[in-house]
Amino acid sequence: MYPPLSSKTRPQHALRRAFIGPRRVRQDAKGLFAPVVLMAFLSATPAIGQNENVFGRHERDGATLIGIFYDLKQTQQREPIPDFARRYVIEIDAFLESEFDEALFNRFFRAALPLYTTQFSMPNMDASAAPKAFGVEGLVKPRYWVVHYKGQIAPPADGTYRFVGNVDDLLVVAINRKVVLDGSRPDTRLPKLAWREAPDKGPTVAANTLAKYGTWMNLKADQPVDIDILIGERPGGRFHGVLLYEKKGERYSSNAKGQAILPLFQLAPHPSDSATFVTDRAPWKCIE
Secondary structure, three states: OOOOOOOOOOOOOHHHHHOOOOOOOOOOOOOOOOEEEEOOOOOOOOEEEEEEEEOOOOOOOOEEEEEEEEEEEOOOOOOOOOOOOHHHHHHHHHHHHHOOOOOHHHHHHHHHOOOOEOOEEEEEEOOHHHHHHOOOOOOOOOOOOEEEEEEEEOOOOOOEEEEEEEEEEEEEEOOOOEEEEOOOOOOOOOOOOOOOOOOOOOOEEEOOOOOOOOOEEEEOOOOOEEEEEEEEEOOOEEEEEEEEEEEEOOOOOOOOOEEEOOOOOOOOOOOOOOOOOEEOOOOEEEEO
16 A cells, blocks of 8 residues: 555655645735646657656656556555446546545555656557556556646746647646646536636647637746646547647747647657647746
């Protein structure tokens, strides 16, 4: 059995701290919230730079987001959880209502070690890639899993930002523990989540036509914010996702269909020749 996690604790040990993640920033009541989101990317060529796998590295190299893998079908003792298919969205809802209190996930099976990432660019792949990436492919069937990524970030410059995206099947993003985007598939409904897409959504996005536009947020380069990202798979099958962003006032190019080509969210520079997003912007900052 793994030691329990709680977002309320402040661990001292380095590995323990990596599992818990930083929680120093709180919501600014005067700030506008914006989503940091993942978006489905159907190209067969992911952005380069994470050569272990697209879910992250096994070893931390500088400041990164940390990802923890959970299997919502079984307990830490590997006992099956009854009615797990129906309860999947119920458990996610409870986690969101708790403001990402990891103690609520303590009863679920958890991969022994986390992964560390500086970007999200996941091409269309089999859902079994996630358990394999976390080294638990022999213990976890590739369905009804979830990965919780977290850390602290700041934009490369002051401004008003929003993040745009869609993930097959589950995507929920929060800034300072406030949910700012639900980019899940339409059939992955979270009953208690009241988030709605921004009314001033932009044009269809080149990387995925189902991408949703999130809420705008005023961000400052010297004021980091907490970020939580949930990605997951329900029934199994195919999985894909990518993380992009938009800055108010900036102009972006379009493809021949008029679809917006937005920047890839990155915490370190990793060039890509993708035709559906750009990687020529300054990377965001991640706080260790």
